[in-house]
Every structure is written in structure tokens, then in C-alpha cells.
Amino acid sequence: MSEIKQTFNSSLGKKLIMALTGLFLCTFIIVHLGGNLLLFSNDNGFGFNVYANFLTHFPPIEVIAYLLYLSILVHALYAIILTVKNRKARPVGYAVAQKSDATWSSKNMGLLGSILFLFIVIHMSDFWFSYHNDKTMGFKEYRTDLKTGVTTDVDYNPGYAEFNKSVSVVNDVEIVRVKDLHARVVRSFSSLWYVIFYVIAMGALSFHLLHGFQSAFRTLGWVHRKYTPVVYAVGTWFFAVIIPLAFAAMPVYYFFMHRG
């Protein structure tokens, strides 16, 4: 046991924890993005609200969710521990700033991570926390005519606190009643400052992953002449371009579509 403790207390062990939690968070944002693309489906939140209900009431996902919150905290905590140790390693700095070739993102991971942490706190308190705790959050009833496939929606009042979702079929009409998180999304993304903050945070995400994704592979020791270019390409184009752009498109899209 002491040997395992020793492994994770070593400089490389701490970096291993950073790499593993970081890569786990990378896989999470793929899933998160996939689900949130439902926001673009223009169905008045039907798909999105059902998805939000599924995420919060399907036990395996709830377990993974707690693993995820733990990963975020451990990643941030170890970042602080390593930064303090790294600062201690150079108590007297240089008079002339270092001019060595190193990418901006690689030198500012702490700053970028701090922006992301602030973003996660605000983002989760707005959507995750209020979804679980805000008693004023309303419900929606979606009626789909199974013959024509047309869906209409109205506000719904379940009348009791424990209600989360119901699905029934009456006279070829499917009735789905579910908590209306979509209305909160519309409300939040109608604020210009909120949208700007989200876009900045996604910029930070981009630069954080531009360095972080490939750096995690280096830390794990997975560097290979044949595969490292693939890791770089995925880290750059998928994690630092496509994912942040798609996430940033959501608040921008909602700001312009639902302004009136």
C-alpha cells in the first residue's frame, strides 16, 4: 500500500492524476456536446428536456456524474499542488523574462483552468443546481399526434413536488410531461453578458485543450512516431476547434433566435 501511495505522491504520479482526470473530462465533454446538440433541434425543447430528465434519473449516469464532479475537483486540486511545488522549485526568478519557444497555451494552463473552473461553477449553479433545487422551475406537456407526427406543447402544473416525468398514450396522442429546463436555457442565453461570458469560457476551453490533450498523452508516456501526429490532430481540430465552436454556437444561436 505504501508503495502505491509513494507512486502517487511522486512528481510523476501527481502528473498521472492530472492526465487521467483531464482525459476523463475530455471524454465527458464529447457526450455533453452530443446531448446538447438537441438544443438546435427546434422542437421547443422536447428532445432536450427528455434528455435532461434521462441524465438526472438514470442511475449509471448519476454514478458517472459524481465521478465527474470528483474529477473536476481533483484536477483543480492537483493543479494547485503542482503549481505551488513548481513555484518553490524557482524561488528567485529571472530579471529578463524567458524567451524560450513554448506555446502561449502551454504556459497559461493555470489561468485558462481558473477561467474554466469559474465557468463550471456558474454553469452548474445555473442549470444543474436549479434543475435539482429550483422549485419554481416549470413543466411542459408535449402532445404528439402519432398519425401526423405533429407535436404541440403547453405549460403543465403537476401539482406535487415529487413529479419528474410521465409518458402516456391516449387516442393515438402521446403525452410527455417533463421539467422544462429548456425555458431556463432560453432565459439565460437572452442575456448578452451571459452569452459573452460563455463564448470567452469556450475560448479558454479551446486553448486549455489545445495543450492539455496532447500533454496528457506525453505524461502517460504514450509518444510514438506513428500515433503522436494523430493525437496532435485530434487535440487540435476536434478538442480545440470543433468542440468549443459547437458549444459557443449554442448561446449565440439562442441569443439571436429567441431575442424577441
Next chain:
Amino acid sequence: MSNGNMNLTLKVWRQKNAQTSGKFVTYKAESISPDMSFLEMLDVVNESLTHKGDEPINFDHDCREGICGMCSLYINGHPHGPKRGVTTCQLHMRTFHDGETITIEPWRASAFPVVKDLAVDRSAFDRIQQAGGYVSVNTGGVPDGNAIAIPKVIADEAFNSATCIGCGACVAACKNASAMLFVGAKITQLGLLPQGQPERYRRAQSMVAQMDEEGFGSCTNTGACEAECPKEIKLTNIARMNNDFFSAKLFREEEIHEDKH
């Protein structure tokens, strides 16, 4: 200057010893030939300081042909100066221009305490090396040359790592004062070759443990070390070290002090 020589202003870190705090002192270096090496330029300055009865500037040097790893100096924001792939002793004054101000600092790391002025104590590297950076050769008959076949690509890779001269520029360049490029090069050099296999996993553990004990920082893969290394040691060495270390710690039986049992 009619003869092509240069006049320079030097801002040099002067520090009596590790116990006292230091400060920058400005010197004029006059009529410096562009063909001089950086250390020869300092020799000229020191000679005039000595003639004036001042204490000459203390700096490390030995072979002056770029292979001993003794010279250091953090020059204008770069370990070993602005030119790539050279040590300070191989840096020529033609890299600078007439009238330039050159700031010279010692390597900055808690594991490299200043001995005097620009000279730092790099014995932390010696202790890391002694912890496992060797191959034990037992007595017996001399093995035939080339008896063990080594693929060329592996031999080349090991040789590239072996070019590390242990100067500490990687530590000086790293924003975290991490020694992982040095340790990675030493672990890789031996870990790639057949002769290094018996001690490979013990070596990775003991050298990393000693590195941590010396108080170096941790790598964040910025690549500043690779850019500043006078021998152009690649960042891949750090990944190889990580690979050996994690293999050792997570999947191997070898312990650091197995030989003491």
C-alpha cells in the same frame, strides 16, 4: 568601430555566496572582437577587473569546446544565449551587435543554489546520476564487439539521448525548473539498449525519486527545455521516462532498493 570590434554593456549578477543576496552590476566590455566566444569576452572583462583590483566575475567553464557541460549562463532570457544548439562557450560575440546591453544571470532553481556570481552548484544532477544512471558490469571475460545486435534506429535514438552533457539548461529554461529532460535523457539512453535492461525499471524509479528529493519542479510539456537544449535533446525523452516509471511502479516487481535486501 573601424576594426569591427564591439562595445557592449553587461548587466551581470554578482553574489558573494549562497548565504548573501546578490544584485546586478553594470560593466562596460570594450573593443570586443566578434570572433571571441562569450566566455573569452568575459575573460577580457575579468582581466580588466583584476587589473583594477576588483573581484573578477565568477563563472563555470572547463573544456570550452561544447562537450563538458560545465558552462552555463542565462543570457538575455536564454540559457546558453540566443543561438540554438550551442553551449555558452561555443556562442560567438558575432551573435550580438555593437552597443547591445547583455544581461547575464545564473541558472535559477532551488536545486541549483548559487555558489558565487554566475556559478551554481549542479551536484543535484550528480546525485540523480548516481542513483541509477549507470549499467552494472560484472567481471568476466571481455565480450566480443558487436556480439549483441542493436537495430540502427534504436542505436541512433539512444545515441541522441546520450549526447546530453548535463549542463542544466533544461532546468534553467523550464518555467517550473523541472529536470525531467535531463533525467529523461539519462533513463532513455540506457533503457533503449540491451545492456541497460536488467536495471531498467529499478533505474527509472530511483532516478525519479532522487530528482523529486532534490526539489526540481514538474514537467508541463511546454517544450522550452527542448528549444534551449544545446544538444537538442527531444521532449520524447520525458515521455520515455514516464513510460518506464509508470511501467515500473504499476506493473513491475522491481523496487528501488531491491539490491539492499
